[in-house]
Amino acid sequence: MDSAVARERALDAAEELFYGRGVQSVGMDDVRGTSGVSLKRLYQLFPAKEQLVEAYLERRDARWRGQLAEYVERHEEPEERILAVFDWLGEWFGEPDFRGCAWLNAYGELGATSARVAGQVRAHKRAFRDYLASLVDAAGLPDALAGQLFLLAEGAMVTAGVTRSAEPAAEAREAARLLLRTT
Amino acid sequence: MDSAVARERALDAAEELFYGRGVQSVGMDDVRGTSGVSLKRLYQLFPAKEQLVEAYLERRDARWRGQLAEYVERHEEPEERILAVFDWLGEWFGEPDFRGCAWLNAYGELGATSARVAGQVRAHKRAFRDYLASLVDAAGLPDALAGQLFLLAEGAMVTAGVTRSAEPAAEAREAARLLLRTT
DNA sequence: TTGACGAGAGAACGAGCGTTCTCCTACCGT
DNA sequence: ACGGTAGGAGAACGCTCGTTCTCTCGTCAA
Known part of the structure; x- marks a missing residue:
């Protein structure tokens, strides 16, 4: 082989x-x-096992962000693109083997003992946040919105993971829609 | 002794x-x-160790929710009370030994292996969500808002834990304030 | 004073697991 | 055919850690 x-x-x-x-x-x-x-x-x-863990997170990061971007880019309107992020989350949450955010899970398990894993988690979250910021910017919306959308997405991921439900995505989407409208 | x-x-x-x-x-x-x-x-x-873990989470749950309620009740206005939740989160995040949400951390570590710990985490989160719902109800606001505020709070906790920063509380508070205004 | 009991210190036990080693087999070039 | 090498299976090693055991000491009632 x-x-x-x-x-x-x-x-x-x-x-x-x-x-x-x-x-x-x-x-x-x-x-x-x-x-x-x-x-x-x-x-x-x-x-060592830790390097296998790092490689796993790294490969998954590339795929996760790639699939998200691919889904989002199927939409034309800048504001639709932002909401599409939450639609994509909802589809992910509904997958039968969904077990929460891999990075948050890894952080809970290893964040305290492995600095490298903790760094990877922070890098992944930063990249996701930056991606949201780019969508917000492209829609001509204020920068501060990106952080708020990020928190909604994180809250949805963590809640979907703990409760094993896809509903948080719809709740977060609705909150995001309202926030978009206030500006 | x-x-x-x-x-x-x-x-x-x-x-x-x-x-x-x-x-x-x-x-x-x-x-x-x-x-x-x-x-x-x-x-x-x-x-067994697991029972010590359970007792730790149980005692902390009582104290955590008690302190939150105590802080919130220092405010009169129903909407101020809701925002006070995020102020309280910000104070908590700023404590020098803050290391994220104890229940989410425990869930990441043990959720997959200990059904009892997983159940405690779900119970704690449900109680927190119900508490938010009671604040929303007392303010005469629509029920759906509770879930959105909950997601913001969860997102803030998880982000503050990973990034070791208190800022997410202020971001979540601002998002909450905007959501309150839209209704 | 003495005997019984409870408690503490820490050794001991056993399982789990990351990592390495041994042995054996199969294939390759000559 | 044959010696050498790579790879696989799985045993072995060593460490960690949850849990239990042993031994000793102090205390208290009679």
Whole structure:
């Protein structure tokens, strides 16, 4: 098996397991079992578990933001684009294996012990916030709105994760719509 | 040492350590060292670590909601009371040992493995949401607003925790103020 | 004074798991 | 065919930590 293929399979398994059951309750042996990549190979690709976690978050970050942007760009109107963010969140929340925001979960588990993971979480959130700011800016709306929309989105993610419900997305969307109207 | 005293000391130590460093990275031995309560006594009071965690969350829940209500009730106007929630959050975020929402942190760490902890987190969040709903109702505002304010508060807590900043409280307060005005 | 009981200190036990090592097999070039 | 190498399976190692056990000491009632 090619190294690149083994790496992808390892990351696929890591993502499924870490996201689904949490990082700490998944052992490297579980990753081997799910991926079919031997321990020796796993440790060649990722010298320690923490680096596998980092790679998992990094790859997921790229995909998550990419899919969000792709969804948003299907809309023309600048204000529609902003609301589309919350529609996309709602679709995500409704997926059967949705288990909350992967970065917030990782932060809760590892933020206190792994500075690198904590940094990745902050970077991901900053990137998401910056993306919202760019949408707000493109709509000619005041900068301060971006922070408010960000808080709504974060609140929706965390609440959807804890309650296992997609409803927070609709609530956040409605709040966002009202905030857009006040300016 | 009286059993009740030992219990309080154990819970004080547990709260300081669990909240400050996370549950998983604190051992029962650390709790003994900080509290001065022997392991034997600890296990008499709390037959397993999970029950110490539950007791920690339960006691903190009572205090957290009590202090919030106390702060809010210092204000007369119904709408001022709603905004006071966010002022209180801002004061909390600014405390030097603030490390995010204890329940969301616990959920990230243990939500996937401990059904009882997950249930406590949901109960705490539901109680907070219900409290917001009672404030909204007392102000004669539409029920739907409660959910939106809740999302803003949750987003502020989570963002303040990750970024170690008190600013999200002010942002959420401003968003809340705008939402109050739209109705 | 003595015997019984409770409590504390800390060693001991056992499980889980990250990481490494051993052994064996299969394939490759010559 | 054969020696060498890479890779896989899984045992082994070492550490952490939740939980229990042992041993000793102090206290208190009779």
